[in-house]
Structure formats: structure tokens, C-alpha cells
Amino acid sequence: MNWVILIIAGLFEVGFAYCLGKAKQTTGNEMYFWYIGFLFALFLSMTLLIKATQTLPIGTAYAIWTGIGAVGTVLIGIFVFKEPATALRIFFLCTLIVSIIGLKMVTVE
Structure with a gap:
């Protein structure tokens, strides 16, 4: 359950x-609403990370948490904010995904 x-x-x-x-x-006001959303998401993310690390190794949990965040943020950048999707960028994104999966596979709970 803590992996979820x-x-x-x-x-x-x-x-x-x-x-x-x-x-x-x-x-204007719209900017402040996005900052409130930022604080809300930050609070939930940190709270859930703390909960997950109660049974998962901290090094593995933190690396996977940041890896998911990095992969997701790059994908949001490409698909929402129209950042470039170069071959090297996709290659390194794939290596990051493989590394996240690898950490999960070798972690002993």
C-alpha cells in the first residue's frame, strides 16, 4: 500500500x-490561485511522502518520489507548455524511468 x-x-x-x-x-488574482494550488499540492505530496517512508527505505522512497516528479514534470513541459521533445531529452527521460523501475525491483521492504 505504501508504494501506491x-x-x-x-x-x-x-x-x-x-x-x-x-x-x-x-x-493578478489568477496567479495567486495557482500559488495556492502549488501550496496545496506541496502539502499533500510531502504528507504522503512522510506516510510512505514509515515503512519504505528513505533513500529509495525519496529517489522514486523525485523521479516520478521529474518524469511527470518533463512530460507536462512537453505536452502542456510546448517545451522541445528532442531525441536526447526522450532518451534521458527513458533512462530515468528504467532507473525508477529498477529501484522498485531491488528494494527489500
Whole structure:
């Protein structure tokens, strides 16, 4: 169950990065709503990470959490914010995904 919690925590990390990107594109009250979304997603992400690390090794959990956040944020950047999807960028994104899966496979709970 804590692996599922960790994945959800990583998705909320993607959420707070998305909110930062949207806040950068807006002004006025809308910008503040995105910053509130950032704080909400940050709070949930950290709370779930803390919960997951109660039974998972901290090094593995943190690496997987940041990896999910990094992969998700790059994908959001490519698909939502129209950042370039170069061959090298995709290659390194794939190596990151393989590394996340590898950490999960070798972790003993």
C-alpha cells in the first residue's frame, strides 16, 4: 500500500510543478490561485511522502518520489507548455524511468 501512496505523492509533486508553470503564465488574482494550488499540492505530496517512508527505505522512497516528479514534470513541459521533445531529452527521460523501475525491483521492504 505504501508504494501506491508514494506514487500518488509523486503525482502531487508533478501537480505543484504544474501550478508553478501556470502561475508564471498568469497575473493578478489568477496567479495567486495557482500559488495556492502549488501550496496545496506541496502539502499533500510531502504528507504522503512522510506516510510512505514509515515503512519504505528513505533513500529509495525519496529517489522514486523525485523521479516520478521529474518524469511527470518533463512530460507536462512537453505536452502542456510546448517545451522541445528532442531525441536526447526522450532518451534521458527513458533512462530515468528504467532507473525508477529498477529501484522498485531491488528494494527489500
